Amino acid sequence: MKRIGLTGGIGMGKSTTADMFKAAGLPVWDADAAVHRLYAPGGAAVDPVLEAFPEAGSSATGVDRQRLSQFVLGDREKLAQLEAIVHPLVAMDRQRFADRAEAEGHEAVVFDIPLLFENGVQDAFDMVVVCSAPEEVRRTRVLARPGMTVEKYESIVARQTPEAEKRALAEVIVPTGEGLDAARAVVDTIVSRLRARAADESR
Numbered sequence: 132m133k134r135i136g137l138t139g140g141i142g143m144g145k146s147t148t149a150d151m152f153k154a155a156g157l158p159v160w161d162a163d164a165a166v167h168r169l170y171a172p173g174g175a176a177v178d179p180v181l182e183a184f185p186e187a188g189s190s191a192t193g194v195d196r197q198r199l200s201q202f203v204l205g206d207r208e209k210l211a212q213l214e215a216i217v218h219p220l221v222a223m224d225r226q227r228f229a230d231r232a233e234a235e236g237h238e239a240v241v242f243d244i245p246l247l248f249e250n251g252v253q254d255a256f257d258m259v260v261v262c263s264a265p266e267e268v269r270r271t272r273v274l275a276r277p278g279m280t281v282e283k284y285e286s287i288v289a290r291q292t293p294e295a296e297k298r299a300l301a302e303v304i305v306p307t308g309e310g311l312d313a314a315r316a317v318v319d320t321i322v323s324r325l326r327a328r329a330a331d332e333s334r
């Protein structure tokens with residue numbers, strides 16, 4: 132089974148592209164959704180996160196992301212401390228998902244990971260796919276979101292791996308600034324090539 136890592140900066144069309152992989156029949160794992168599950172009441176990250184950051188929620192209500200972000204965002208050491216707790220749990224969730232997909236006989240599985248390069252996990256995948264659109268397209272998209280300001284946008288972009296670097300590290304780039312059909316065509320090509328390769332290998 133082939134593992135595809137899917138990533139892209141804020142507003143680059145990652146969720147839209149992930150839906151296209153789903154529509155093509157591949158199982159898609161979502162890193163953000165996994166963290167939300169881990170932080171929800173009863174989630175595996177609740178107790179260890181509250182032990183390190185007692186004011187970031189309660190076992191009854193789970194981890195309050197907004198409160199937690201006040202302790203960790205902008206503080207490298209605290210963020211590293213949080214990541215040391217959360218990342219192994221996320222990796223376990225991802226592995227369980229992959230095992231299930233493999234048992235179900237899927238030829239490929241997609242892992243949607245916003246901070247794939249930032250977290251240095253690119254080696255876990257057979258192929259890394261990057262969603263990318265021209266900067267002005269992405270900026271217009273993100274600034275149209277409720278609650279977004281130019282300052283917030285610029286600070287998020289500054290903390291992410293630069294676009295040129297992401298494009299250079301990608302095996303395949305899905306263009307998301309040229310309409311849905313152009314993106315879907317690239318997704319469908321990736322899926323049919325991977326299916327053909329998986330069929331060859333099982334022969």
Ligand SMILES: CC(C)(COP(=O)(O)OP(=O)(O)OC[C@H]1O[C@@H](n2cnc3c(N)ncnc32)[C@H](O)[C@@H]1O)[C@@H](O)C(=O)NCCC(=O)NCCS
Pocket residue numbers: 162163166196197199200203204210213214217218221246249287290
């Ligand atoms: C810090 C937290 C509580 C903030 O949650 P919140 O819902 O308020 O915002 P969101 O998740 O959208 O993040 C806000 C901004 O912080 C940045 N950010 C979040 N986590 C990280 C990180 N580990 N490293 C660098 N930047 C980060 C994001 O890029 C985003 O721009 C949350 O992101 C978190 O728990 N992060 C640590 C776990 C992690 O690394 N998650 C990434 C996927 S594995």
Ligand SMILES: Nc1ncnc2c1ncn2[C@@H]1O[C@H](COP(=O)(O)OP(=O)(O)OP(=O)(O)O)[C@@H](O)[C@H]1O
Pocket residue numbers: 139140141142143144145146147148245272306307308309310311312314
């Ligand atoms: N291929 C495409 N063609 C046209 N519009 C697109 C395409 N892909 C995404 N968009 C539009 O761009 C916006 C951002 O897309 P999406 O929510 O998928 O991005 P994202 O990368 O998941 O964002 P974030 O990481 O910030 O959550 C949406 O309004 C979406 O409709």
